[in-house]
Amino acid sequence: MIRNGIRYTHVRTRQTRRDVSEAWTLIILVKIFIICHLPRLILNIVEEVVMLKCTYRTLPVWFNYLISLSHFLIILSSSLSFIVYCIFTAPFKEAATAVINRFKSRPQSAQQMQMVCSTMVKSTRSTVQEDNQEDEQEDQA
Structure with a gap:
């Protein structure tokens, strides 16, 4: 049902x-x-x-x-x-792939690790914002 x-x-x-x-x-x-x-x-x-x-x-x-x-x-x-x-879930798949790829490059310091995490957060936020903009455009059409 x-x-x-x-x-x-x-x-x-x-x-x-x-x-x-x-x-x-x-x-x-x-x-x-x-x-x-x-x-x-x-x-x-x-x-x-x-x-x-x-x-x-x-x-x-x-x-x-x-x-x-x-x-x-x-x-x-x-x-x-x-x-x-x-x-x-595409965003989860993209984030998991990004994490795996970042750890393959093996950051050496805590500062590099922090940069990796902040990059992932920015990437996820931009994906969500792009999806929202596309949805608004579809609603207007």
Whole structure:
């Protein structure tokens, strides 16, 4: 239902394409979060029930394996979030690429590092300002 609303309700301008991309990014991130964190929630509930019912207060061995798996899924969720941002969000992709390229050149001092960070901030601000100007021009047309 949400997918159809996103797909068909907008006239495709540059701004609406960006809005649709951001909506898809959010939907994908929420799905990844739920899928990766739900096992941990279920394990916490089961652990409480088992601990209340058991007199010997130890968990079965298989339960420990599931806990390790749930920890891996939580780590995977964070990693996938970064990848999704890189794929679906152009400004994030540009900023991440700039950071990687700047660190490849290996600044030697704290002053050089500060220059790298300020350059990235200026680059991001100018990209946002250009997008806003283009949107205003499209609105006037």
